[in-house]
Structures are given as C-alpha cells and as structure tokens.
Amino acid sequence: MTCTEFLAQLDELIDNEVTVSLRADLEQHLRECEHCEITLNTTRKTIEIYRSHEIYELPEEVRVRLEKAILAKCRKC
C-alpha cells in the first residue's frame, strides 16, 4: 500500500468504517510508515481538540434573551 492509498482511506479508518481485511492492510502500512502514523494520530488529535473546545460560546444571558424573543414571536404566530 502506498501513502496515497493510505490517505484515501484515512477517514474510514478514523470513523471505524473499514473491513477487517482493509484494516489489516492499513495497519501493516502504519507499521512501515512513520509519516502516515503521525498523520493518523495528529488528525485524530485535531478532531478531539475541536470537539472538546467550544470556540463560539453562547453566553447564558444572550441565550435567555434570544429564547425570550423567539418564544414571544412564536406566541404571536
């Protein structure tokens, strides 16, 4: 397996959507290719970091104001 072929399957590997035999091939490539191993691990880390940090926080006071405005308009519908 080449690095290009590995990268084409990267998402499926991360999302656990590979067959047993494909997984074995991908893991074999990882044992032989440090670059792809780093790419896999750091891509996983990228997802994990974005998932665990809220970069657009909705403050509670804004949330309450928006909810009140939405529901007041809904009641008029």
Add this chain to the structure above:
Amino acid sequence: MQVDGAESLKLSKMSTIQTSGTEEVHPDVLLVERARAGDVQAFEKLVRQYDRQVFRIANHITQNREDAEDVVQDAFLKAYEKLNQFQGNSKFYTWLVRIAVNESLMRLRKRRTGKMVSIDEDVETEDGSVPRDLADWSPDPEALYGQSEMAEILKKTIQGLPPGFRVVFVLRDVDGLSTEETADALGLSIPAVKSRLLRARLQLRERLAKYFRKDGKKNGGGK
C-alpha cells in the same frame, strides 16, 4: 463551560422512546407534535436543546457574532412557522440545521451586498492534494496554551478553510452527525461530504501543526 454537541445528540439518541414492535419514535418528534398542537413550551424545549449548536453553525458560516444571534432567532422562528412541513423522515435537528444554514448564507449574502454565496462551492488545491507536515506533535498540545489562547488558535485555524469545508467538519466531527445526515442537512451528495471532510481534517491538521509540533517552540505566528 464547553458544550459537546456530539454528546448531547448521543444522549438524545439513547433516550429514544421505544414504541410497539421495533418502531422507535425520537423524543423530538413528540415535542414537534405537541408544538404543532399549539404547545409553545414543547417548542421551547427544542430551542433550549439546539440553540447552542445553531449558534455555532451560524458563527462558522457568517463569522459574525451579531449575524449568528440573528440566525438563531430567524432559524427557530422559521422552523416554528414551518413545523407542518416537517415530515419526520429526517431528524428534527437535521431539518433545523438545513434552515439555519440557509439563513446563515442569506445573512452572509446581505453583508457581501448581494454577492452569491454557496455552501456548494468546491475548492481544490493545485494538484488536488493536501501537503503534509510530517513532524510529530507535542504529546499534550493543549498544555502549551491557555484556554483563551487555544480558542483563538482554533478559531483562526478553522476560519482559514472554505465555508463548505468548515460546515461539513463541524457537523460531522463536532456535532456528531452521520455522513448521510450531513449530506441531507447541506443538500450535498454523500461523496461530496466525504471528500470535503477528508480535506477539512487534513487541512486543519496541517494548519495546527505549526502550533503543536514537538520540535518547535510555540510560535503562534499563524502565517
């Protein structure tokens, strides 16, 4: 306090109500039915359940806080007005995201004085591939930066991606929607979602590498 959209959706899935036989009714569907019958409190529950996610998606598209607040209001109001059109063959949240994405694009268009804005634009690097930073990262990259500094890095990094990539990444990896649900919410084909997700993940990884790589000092340069 961070909000984990994927987690809340998972909880929502776990609390799916079992009815007769194998048929399952998502709790949102019951809330929609009550709201349709005029129960505004049932709709309030839906607003409280999803307003943070709608705000996040609107921010990722418009990149403007005021616009994102307006999108939250307009998207929920439009959803309320159109509740009769919700068929129940997709999840309420997916349906709501579709409305929120359209509202966000409309806001963006207004700011760009009518210039067409589409989530469907495709962006290729010159040879269709993404370059690879091959250096390994620090074992705990999050320890290198304070919380607000990290938020700025993550914001700046994702803002550098085309809008169509940002939204696919956020829906799939932050909100936890499936590929099919993301395609449905954005009106994209499944191969288009897959292709964007791969490129979004790789481009984000590449851009974050300069902040998190093991052998470099934190440079924060963002060039």
